[in-house]
Amino acid sequence: KKSAQRVLDFDDLLTRLLDMLREQDAVREQLSERFEHLLVDEFQDTNAVQGAIVDLLAGRHRNLCVVGDDSQSIYRFRGATFDNIIGFQGRYPDARVFKLETNYRSTPEILAVANASIACNRRRLPKELRAVRPPGLRPALVHCRDQHQQARFIADYAERLRREGCRLSDMAVLYRSHYHCLQIQLELQTRSLPFDIRGGLRFFEQAHIKDVMAYLRVIHNPRDETAWTRLLLHLQGVGARSAQRFWEAIAARPDPLAAACADTAAKALPKRARDRHHQLAALLQELSRLAAPATMMEAVMAAGLDDYLALEYENAGQRREDIRGVIEFARQYADLGSFLSDIALTGENEEEASASDRPAPDRLTLSTVHQAKGLEWPLVFIPWLTEGRFPTMNAFDSADDLEEERRVFHVAVTRAKD
8 A cells, every 4th residue: 555655654764775775786885985974873772674774884984883782772572683782793893892881870889780680691792880979878679578568668668758858750660561550550649649650651541451441341330331332343343333323222221231232232233243242242241240350351351352452453462461460450359349440540640640741840750661761860669570570471481581671670770870
């Protein structure tokens, strides 16, 4: 379709340029001569296509300077190629290397943790960060019994420092995955401690979270039209118009949930979707017999939503991890009403926190490690530092994945000044 319309997207600008440099010798020679010196910043974040373009443009004059830190290569999930920086000296054996090991941000004690951790990686460019600042406090490893105690500790510590004159905006909670902050958000909300979610993240406003929550919402409130519309659109062959017809067919009935499960309700759907109605009715009837929200979400995923995610979203694996996190979070609730009420509270706070791009005068920052890259705070909390969470369970599949987790941890640690 793009070819027919003679348009390019951003990926095409890269891949078509690479094709041209490889196939058109005259063009490559002209560009290589025109750009006599090349500088690439943040080289650890380049992808395979960008790396190949750089090598081709520098192939004639070899006046190439790259700046980067292999210990901060954490964007493989976006396509960044670690081999670009780790194999640079192999491709350019005559290159001079200048190690930037002087660190002006963190205390020696913080850098000691960062150095000791990243040294465990087998594939790395050896270097040792050295502090110019005088010694300070040793980083604390705090053992928590469960996620409730962890959230209380972070809130208690932040409140104590605030009473002692510290600003909340001087503190950040940096987590590996979005769902790691759910309990912390609720604890801060309960105490009326203001916070910003960096990057405008609104966890429960994400499409895949709304997808699974729609089933729970219609069980809790069978007159929730928005939830009905959302889950009906999961049925193959159902569009917005037929979803509206189905809703209108059940809305006037005394019990919309029972009406939706009846065989007669299928007549409101297109013919090709009617077979799926039986599966939907069976799922809704099963959910109505369950009480615990975690068990309900597991049933929804098992009944086909997992397959829907794979078809609908490119990053289905990450979205599954988010939903698994919500399921774990929901295990503390025995009834659906309490769970949905707390979720609504969290959503209100996220709406408020995301309302403006300008940070509030004094708010605690909540952020994923990836979104915090390049930033710094005097005090940093890193929650969920336990196998299966950080590092993630998926990281144990390969040595490369585990080494990337260690680099993510390195970035988190080195955000802290004091």
